[in-house]
Amino acid sequence: MMLTRQVYRMPKAGSLHDLALQTERISYPKPDEVCVQVKAIGLNFADIFAMQGLYSATPAGSFIPGLEFSGVVVAVGSGVAEWQVGDRVMGATKFGGYVSHLNINHRYVIALPQEWSFEEGAGFLVQGLTAYYALTQLGNLQPGMTVLIHSAAGGVGILANRICKKLGTYTIGSVGQENKVRFLQEEEAYDAVILRGGDFKRKLEEALRGRPLELIMECIGGKILQQGWEIMAPMGRMVVYGNASFSSYGAKPNYPKLIWKFLRRPQIDPLKLPTLNKSLMGFNLIYLYEQTDLMHRLLRELQDLGLKPQHIGHVFEFNQMYEAIRLFQSGKTVGKVVVRV
Template sequence: NSFCTLLALPCKSMGGSGRSSASRRSASRRSQPTPKASRKRSASPPPRVVERTEAWRLTAGNIAALEKKNVELGPAGANEVTVEVRACGLNFADVFACLGLYSATPQGEFTPGLEFSGVVVAKGKLVTAHAVGDRVFGVTRFGGYSKHINIDSKYCRPLADDWTFEQGASYPGQAITAFYGIVKLGALSKGQTVLIHSVAGGTGLWAAKICLKLGANVVGTVGSASKVSTVVAETDMVASDVIDRSQYTTAKDREQALLDAARRHGVEKFDIVFDSLMGDWFSASHEAVGILGRHVVLGAGAMTPQHDRLGVWDWVKLGVQYLRRGMVDPLNMISLNKSVMAFNLIWLYERTDMVGEVFAELDELTCGMKKPLVGDVFEFDDAPNALRRLRSGDTVGKVVLSVSATS
C-alpha cells in the first residue's frame, strides 16, 4: 500500500559520533587520496567451492529475530564469483527491510545486506574481470550479511591495495546513491547551490564531496551539533554551512534557516535539495527549492522506528507521521517551475549495464577524494546491535560488520 511504499524508500545514515564497546571498534578515519585499484596480480591461489556458509537470516518483522544459520551456497555460476566476505556495509534500508517496511524485501526468510567487500575464492568459467585471490567490493540485492556470497561478477569492482575491507564495504551503495541522485537526476552544474540533508552520514558525505568537486556550493544539515566537526573535516565545508536541525522546532524557523543559508551563497533558493530525511523538514525543504530546481527524495530517515519490533504505538506514530507528511501540488509545481524526483536504487539492480556505467563514472569522479569515513565497526556476530546502533541516528559515516577470514 502507499504507506509502506513511502517507508520503502532507502534511508541512509544520519550523523553522530561513535562510541566504543567490547564488540565495536573505532575504524581508521585517516583521509588520504583515493587511488585506483592495482591491476598487478601474483599467482592466483587454487579456487575452492564453498558448499555451505554462515549467514544472518530472518523473516521480516523483528530485528531481534535475526539468527545466524548455516546455509547452502554451492559453486559459482558461469558469470559469478564466490567472494569470501570480509566486511558488510549497513544501510537504513536494512533496518526497514528487517522490520518489513521496505517494499523490495523478499518474501519469507532472507539474508539482509546490500554491500560487501572480500576476496574472490572461486569464479565461473565465463568470468574474466576477476581472478581467484582478488580483493573486491560490490553490491547485491540482499544477501550481504553472509560469510560467503555468489554474485554476478559485474557487481564487483577491484578494491585498492591501500583500502581496508571496511572502507571497501562503505563505498559502493552510498557513493552510487549520491552520484545518481545528484548528478543523474539532479543534473548538477558548476556554480549551483545544493542542500544535503543528513550530510554527516555515509551518503551525505559522498554527496557533499561530489558536489564540491564539481564546483557547486553546498549547505548541509545534521541532527546534532556534535556532527558539524566531522562534516568540516571530511568535506572541507565551513561550519557555517552546516545546519544543526535540533535548533529549529517550528516550520517557520526551519524554512527561514534554509533560506538564510541559501542567501549566504548569494542565491534566494537552492538548485537541488538532496533529501534522505523527509519528516518535519520536507515542506521547508521544498519551499527552499528555487525556479527550475530539483527536490530529489531518496529516503525517510526521520520516520525510522526505534524498536526491534513494531508495537501498537509504533504503528500509531508512523501513521501520524504518514498523515502529516509533506504534500506537493503538481499544478503549483508547474507554475513555480520546480520538480520532485524520488528514487530507490535497488530497483535498478537488474540494470547491469547502468550499474557498470555508474561505477566507471564514479571511478573517475572520486579519484583523489578522501577515503570513505568508517564510523562504527561491529563484529559479524553482533549484527543485531549494529543495526540498533545505525537506526539511532547517532552515527557518522558508515556502520560496518567486520568478518574474520575463514581460510
C-alpha cells in the same frame, strides 16, 4: 564443491528480533558467478526498513539482509574470465549481504582499490552510486549550483558533498546532532552546516546568503521536506531517496506513530508544479540493480572523480551484528557503519 557459510537470516520481514545467525551450505558458483569470502559488510537504512517490513522491495518469506560488501574471490565460475582467486573486490547485491561467503554474478563486483581497506570498500558502492545518480542524473548537478544535503554526516551525505565539491558547487549540510556539526566543520568541506530544529527554515535562509537553492538531497521527510520545498528556487530540483522520519529505534515499527506521520506528511500538488516551476523526483537504487550497463557507466564516472575513500565511523565484528544495527538505528553514527567478518 560445497562450502559452509555463516549467515544472518530473517524468517520473514517484521521484527529485528527474528534476525538469526545460522550455518548454511553454499554450492560452487555458477558459470557466470564468483564466490566471495566476505571481509566487511556495509549497513544501510534499507536494511532496517527491509527487516521491519517497511521496504517494498523486500523478498517475500525468508531472506538475508544486506546490500553491499567487500572481500576476496575464493572460487570462479567456468564462464568468468576477468576474476581470479585471491582478487580483492567490493560488490553490491540485491539482499544477501549479511554473510561470510556469497555467490554473485561477476558483473556485480568491481576491484577494490589497492590502497583501500575492506571496511572502506564496504562503504562505497551503494552510497556512492546513490549520491552520484541522484546528483548528476536526476539533479543535473552543474558548477556553481547551491545544494542542500540532508543527513550530511552519513555515508551518502559525505560522498554527496565530495562529489559536489569536485564540480565546484556551494554545499549546505544539515544534521540532527551537535557532534555531527563539529565533525563536518573539521573533516568535510561543507560551506555551511545546519543543526536541524524548530528554526530550520530560518537557518537555511541564513546559510543561503542570498543564493538560490537549486538542488536538495532529501532523505528526512515531514516538515523538513516541506520547508526545503518552499525555499527551493524556481527551476530547483528535490531528489527524495529516503525518509528518515519514518524510521524507528525499536525492533518493530511503531505503527500508530507511523500512521500519524503519514497522515501529516507534506502534500505537494502536481498540478501546481508548472506554476512553481520546481521538480520533485524520487528513486531507489535497488530498482536499478538489474540495469548493469548503467551501473557500470555510473561507477566509471564516479571512480574517475578520484574521491577519497568513505569515512568509516564505526566498526563491529560479525558476532556484534545486533549491536551494530542498534547503533545505526539510533541516529548517533557519523560516517559509515561497517561489520567486519
